[in-house]
Every structure is written in structure tokens, then in C-alpha cells.
Amino acid sequence: KNEVEQSPQNLTAQEGEFITINCSYSVGISALHWLQQHPGGGIVSLFMLSSGKKKHGRLIATINIQEKHSSLHITASHPRDSAVYICAVVPSGSRLTFGEGTQLTVNP
């Protein structure tokens, strides 16, 4: 079993829909990252969380440390949101451990 599990693996939505991507992890962590990878391969860091909730524009990330779970929400989705979204955790004192990613496609 992977230390980091994401769901769903693939997600197709219509423009304007509310999207949720989930991440569960099995180890104690000091932080959790949400990353976005576009088809060309470039990766952008969206959020780094250690507790609570963060919001940036249409993106919201939450984390529940006790339940070892985080969610990434996208409100009013747009085709330009189409990308792979990757959850990564930092097990205490260790290195980033990545989930397999969620491929999101938003159709116009």
C-alpha cells in the first residue's frame, strides 16, 4: 500500500462544476503539498499545509491531521484547470512522498 493515496485517479468535469480531489496518507507528517503539473511537465506548487485550510483564488485546500486526509477543491472549474494534481506529504524529518496524481479534464 502506498503511503499516499489519491482519489479519483481520473476526473472529467464540465466547465463550472465544483471539483474535489482527495488525498489520504498513512504516516505522520509535518506538511502536505498540493502540486499542479501541466502537460508540458512543469510543476507549480499550489499549497503547503500543516493544518486547517488555505484558499487561493478558486482553489481551496483543507487538511485533517487526525484523520490523515486532505482535499483540494476547485470552484467554478475552467478548461485551463485541466492538469494532473499531485498530493505530496513530508513524513516528519524525511523527504517528499508523492501520490500517483489525479488527471483532471475540464470540458468547455
Next chain:
Amino acid sequence: EAGVTQSPTHLIKTRGQQVTLRCSPISGHTSVYWYQQALGLGLQFLLWYDEGEERNRGNFPPRFSGRQFPNYSSELNVNALELEDSALYLCASSFNGLSYEQYFGPGTRLTVT
């Protein structure tokens, strides 16, 4: 402010050859991380350097090595290339350590034939 830069962007090598990839972190960042993303696979941690020292290493053979220079730039060296080394190699930087957000470079796409 300039982001993380990597060179070259693309590289084609033959099995058995050696390759050096380069990374320049964001100014002020002392930590540099290397990751491998093979085609169709997830990101795998390779190496973490901070203040010139190797802090952690992923599950890769010793032919993957690197170093960090006094200006915090870094090199990743891969010896005796194998076909399965074909991948996107990503570098990221942060302020010193894992408690800080990582900023990724555009990557170097290595093809081994």
C-alpha cells in the same frame, strides 16, 4: 525574481553514457531537491541537498549522484545510463529544509537510446 532554472531542457544519450544535469535555485534558497518522473509513473524523490551537504537520498542506485556548489546551484550526475533512466528530471528549491514550500524548475527530459 527568477525562478528555478534547469539545463539542458532536452537530452538524448546512449545506454552506458554519463550525463550531468544542472539546476540553479531561486536566490536565497539553500535547499535543492532532485526528482525523477519516468513516463507514465509518479514522481520519485532522488536527492536533497542543503548548505552543500547531501541530506537525504531516495531509493536509487549509486550511479545517481550529485553535488551542491557554494552558490547553492546543483548538479545531478547519472553514470552508466540505462534505458529505464529515460525520464523527466525535476529540480526544486526551497529555503533551508522541508518546512518550506518547494518551487520547481521546468525539468530536463532525458531520453536514453
